[in-house]
Amino acid sequence: xxxxxxxxxxxxxxxxxxxxxxxxxxxxxxxxxxxxxxxxxxxxxxxxxxxxxxxxxxxxxxxxxxxxxxxxxxxxxxxxxxxxxxxxxxxxxxxxxxxxxxxxxxxxxxxxxxxxxxxxxxxxxxxxxxxxxxxxxxxxxxxxxxxxxxxxxxxxxxxxxxxxxxxxxxxxxxxxxxxxxxxxxxxxxxxxxxxxxxxxxxxxxxxxxxxxxxxxxxxxxxxxxxxxxxxxxxxxxxxxxxxxxxxxxxx
Amino acid sequence: xxxxxxxxxxxxxxxxxxxxxxxxxxxxxxxxxxxxxxxxxxxxxxxxxxxxxxxxxxxxxxxxxxxxxxxxxxxxxxxxxxxxxxxxxxxxxxxxxxxxxxxxxxxxxxxxxxxxxxxxxxxxxxxxxxxxxxxxxxxxxxxxxxxxxxxxxxxxxxxxxxxxxxxxxxxxxxxxxxxxxxxxxxxxxxxxxxxxxxxxxxxxxxxxxxxxxxxxxxxxxxxxxxxxxxxxxxxxxxxxxxxxxxxxxxx
Numbered sequence: 001x002x003x004x005x006x007x008x009x010x011x012x013x014x015x016x017x018x019x020x021x022x023x024x025x026x027x028x029x030x031x032x033x034x035x036x037x038x039x040x041x042x043x044x045x046x047x048x049x050x051x052x053x054x055x056x057x058x059x060x061x062x063x064x065x066x067x068x069x070x071x072x073x074x075x076x077x078x079x080x081x082x083x084x085x086x087x088x089x090x091x092x093x094x095x096x097x098x099x100x101x102x103x104x105x106x107x108x109x110x111x112x113x114x115x116x117x118x119x120x121x122x123x124x125x126x127x128x129x130x131x132x133x134x135x136x137x138x139x140x141x142x143x144x145x146x147x148x149x150x151x152x153x154x155x156x157x158x159x160x161x162x163x164x165x166x167x168x169x170x171x172x173x174x175x176x177x178x179x180x181x182x183x184x185x186x187x188x189x190x191x192x193x194x195x196x197x198x199x200x201x202x203x204x205x206x207x208x209x210x211x212x213x214x215x216x217x218x219x220x221x222x223x224x225x226x227x228x229x230x231x232x233x234x235x236x237x238x239x240x241x242x243x244x245x246x247x248x249x250x251x
Numbered sequence: 252x253x254x255x256x257x258x259x260x261x262x263x264x265x266x267x268x269x270x271x272x273x274x275x276x277x278x279x280x281x282x283x284x285x286x287x288x289x290x291x292x293x294x295x296x297x298x299x300x301x302x303x304x305x306x307x308x309x310x311x312x313x314x315x316x317x318x319x320x321x322x323x324x325x326x327x328x329x330x331x332x333x334x335x336x337x338x339x340x341x342x343x344x345x346x347x348x349x350x351x352x353x354x355x356x357x358x359x360x361x362x363x364x365x366x367x368x369x370x371x372x373x374x375x376x377x378x379x380x381x382x383x384x385x386x387x388x389x390x391x392x393x394x395x396x397x398x399x400x401x402x403x404x405x406x407x408x409x410x411x412x413x414x415x416x417x418x419x420x421x422x423x424x425x426x427x428x429x430x431x432x433x434x435x436x437x438x439x440x441x442x443x444x445x446x447x448x449x450x451x452x453x454x455x456x457x458x459x460x461x462x463x464x465x466x467x468x469x470x471x472x473x474x475x476x477x478x479x480x481x482x483x484x485x486x487x488x489x490x491x492x493x494x495x496x497x498x499x500x501x502x
Contacts, residue, residue, distance in 0.1 A: 073478045100485050102477065141479040183500040226353065226495035227324045228392040234351050234488070241492035242500070244477035249493070250436040 002050075003031060004040040004139045006146060017041045017051055019061040028056050039063065046074075046144040073143050075102030076193035076247045080165070081236050082158055084111040084203035085118055090233040094201075095130055099137035099147050101240035104196075106134070107161070108152040113205035118152040127151065155211055159218045162198050167191055170200035170215050171235045172207070172222035181224040184239070188246050197243075201235050253301070254282060255291040255390045257397060268292045268302055270312040279307050290314065293395055324394050326353030327444035327498045331416070332487050333409055335362040335454035336369055341484045345452075346381050350388035350398050352491035355447075357385070358412070359403040364456035369403040378402065406462055409451065410469045417446035421466050422486045423473035424457055432475040435490070439497050448494075452486050 005027075011018045019027065019041075027033050033053060041051050041063065048071065051063035081103050083094050095106055110118055119126075130149040138146045153161070162168045167190065175181040191197060200215065207215070215222070225238045256278075262269045270278065270292075278284050284304060292302050292314065299322065302314035332354050334345050346357055361369055370377075381400040389397045404412070413419040418441065426432040442448060451466065458466070466473070476489045 075478075097482075097485050097488075100479060100481050101489065102479060141481065143479060184496060185501040224500065226492075226499050227326075228351060228353060228394060228495075230351050230392065231348075234348050237348075237485070237488050238352065238492040238495070241477075241489040242496040244479075244489070245435060245493040245496055248477050249434040249475065 002038055002040050003027070003033075004042060004142060006135060006139065007041045007043060009044050012041075012043055015065055016054075017049065017063045017065060019063070020059065024056075024059060024061050027053070027061050028058075038066070040069070041065075042144055048144060071144075073141070074145055075104070075240070075244060077191055077243050078104040078194075078196045079240060079243060080105040080107060080196065080198050081240075082107045082109045082153070082198060082200040083236060084109045084201055084232060085114040085116045085152065086203055086232050087115050092130065092133055093233050094236055095133050095147070095149065096137045098236050098240055099134045099143070100141040101237060102143070102244055103147050103236070103240055104145070105148050105150065106130070107150040107158065109158060109200065110152050110154050111203040112155075112208035112211055114203045115205075120152075123151055155214055158198075158200065159214065162218060162220065164196070165198040166195040168198040168200075168218075168220045170207070170220050170222055171202065171225050171230075171239065172212070173202070173229055175222055175224035176227060176229060182222060184223050184225055184242055185246075187221060187223045188243065191243075193247060199236065199239055201232055204232055253289055253291050254278070254284075255293060255393060257386060257390065258292045258294060260295050263292075263294055266316055267305075268300065268314045268316060270314065271310065275307075275310060275312050278304070278312050279309075289317070291320070292316075299395060322393075322395075324392070325396055326355070326491075326495060328442055328494050329355040329445075329447040330491060330494060331356040331358060331447065331449050332490075333358045333360045333404070333449060333451040334487060335360045335452055335483060336365040336367045336403065337454055337483050338366050343381065343384055344484050345487050346384050346398070346400065347388045349487050349491055350385045350394070351392040352488060353394070353495055354398050354487070354491055355396065356399050356401065357381070358401040358409065360409060360451065361403050361405050362454040363406075363459035363462055365454045366456075371403075374402055406465055409449075410465065413449050413469060413471065415447070416449040418442055419449040419451075419469075419471045421451040421458070421471050421473055422453065422476050422481075422490065423463070424453070424480055426473055426475035427478060427480060433473060435474050435476055435493055436497075438472060438474045439494065442494075444498060450487070450490055452483055452490075455483055 005023045048069040049065045050067045055062040134147045299320040300316045301318045306313040385398045
């Protein structure tokens with residue numbers, strides 16, 4: 001399989017791409033590629049080119065653009081995941097797998113019952129690390145968009161954010177406990193290709209009553225994700241898989 | 252939330268349930284429960300009872316059956332996942348998340364390109380450990396069935412197993428690279444509630460040519476899981492989520 005690299009717009013001209021930074025190490029040392037080898041370069045505006053390496057130095061790789069590629073690997077719906085902070089590496093897991101499954105953006109969420117806390121002083125470094133996970137998962141799954149990782153938000157900030165979205169919803173475990181549940185399908189049937197959707201996922205202990213009330217008050221709709229109770233890191237994967245199934249596979 | 256425990260059939264009579272083994276420690280020491288507290292007991296034939304603890308000793312917990320519960324958390328389709336052996340704890344991840352998502356059975360698969368090997372001498376212990384993960388995930392997601400973990404199988408054994416299934420399929424990454432792909436929907440539309448489906452998931456490096464030919468020769472159908480290339484541990488979660496969406500949410 002041909003390796004894929006995201007390269008910033010200002011490193012492209014009509015015929016060449018110049019790669020800097022960590023990817024130089026990956027190309028030269030990890031993959032042991034040489035001039036003449038082929039890679040795929042992806043520009044931030046989702047232009048894609050098949051490139052031939054012409055020169056490798058210790059700090060840059062120069063490539064010649066052989067051909068332009070048109071392909072569409074992006075989910076037709078733009079899904080922004082508001083993910084409650086959880087134990088251990090759950091946020092990392094959600095970002096890695098959620099990126100593979102086509103998420104557009106991630107917003108870590110300081111939920112009332114979040115066990116792990118977000119250290120605002122270390123936020124910049126943390127976001128950089130999460131952004132790197134998203135970049136690698138995008139390359140792995142051959143996507144043309146790298147999801148953006150936002151700073152962690154409070155419920156108030158999430159409510160303000162919601163104003164600009166076409167649809168806003170939250171996965172609520174109580175929906176799995178009633179016969180009058182709102183099915184995920186009843187939500188997805190109101191969504192069209194091109195829509196931006198904001199999805200809020202609760203923490204291990206579930207949403208607090210205050211959060212549930214706030215969500216409903218601001219027009220967020222709750223829905224069910226199947227009959228079983230899912231862990232907080234599994235719920236967004238179910239949601240994204242279903243959006244893909246509905247919009248890419250079912251049509 | 253009331254704690255749930257799976258209790259073997261021979262420990263039940265009409266009025267009482269007696270719990271042995273590790274769950275005794277969990278009830279007494281981890282949860283610090285006392286006589287008078289309520290738990291949910293689930294029998295292997297999927298009968299469920301709300302029980303009140305009457306006595307806790309160091310090696311058993313005795314409970315009085317207060318009421319019988321009827322609930323259905325099981326996926327209407329019986330999905331057996333043939334999961335290629337992969338790096339690190341990928342098999343464990345698939346069993347934990349796949350159980351939450353409703354899988355019926357797991358068969359570890361010795362694929363040609365599997366990086367991790369299955370040590371037949373240590374198989375019994377390994378399966379016990381995997382079975383414990385499945386049990387805990389079943390309790391977490393409030394299921395009434397614990398998926399069975401089979402011994403690791405060769406391609407020949409998987410083909411023989413396939414004979415008894417209503418449908419047999421494999422997730423093939425090449426389907427995501429052609430405009431004439433077989434959509435997951437075209438497969439699920441041929442499935443009915445109550446059917447048993449065998450799904451084969453390839454390893455990190457993909458199926459070998461030999462395996463792909465063998466699968467097609469034995470009537471396995473390939474399908475696509477969205478437009479993106481998924482990791483081996485993400486593919487079964489996409490599949491199970493879509494089965495749940497199609498059969499539990501979409502109707």
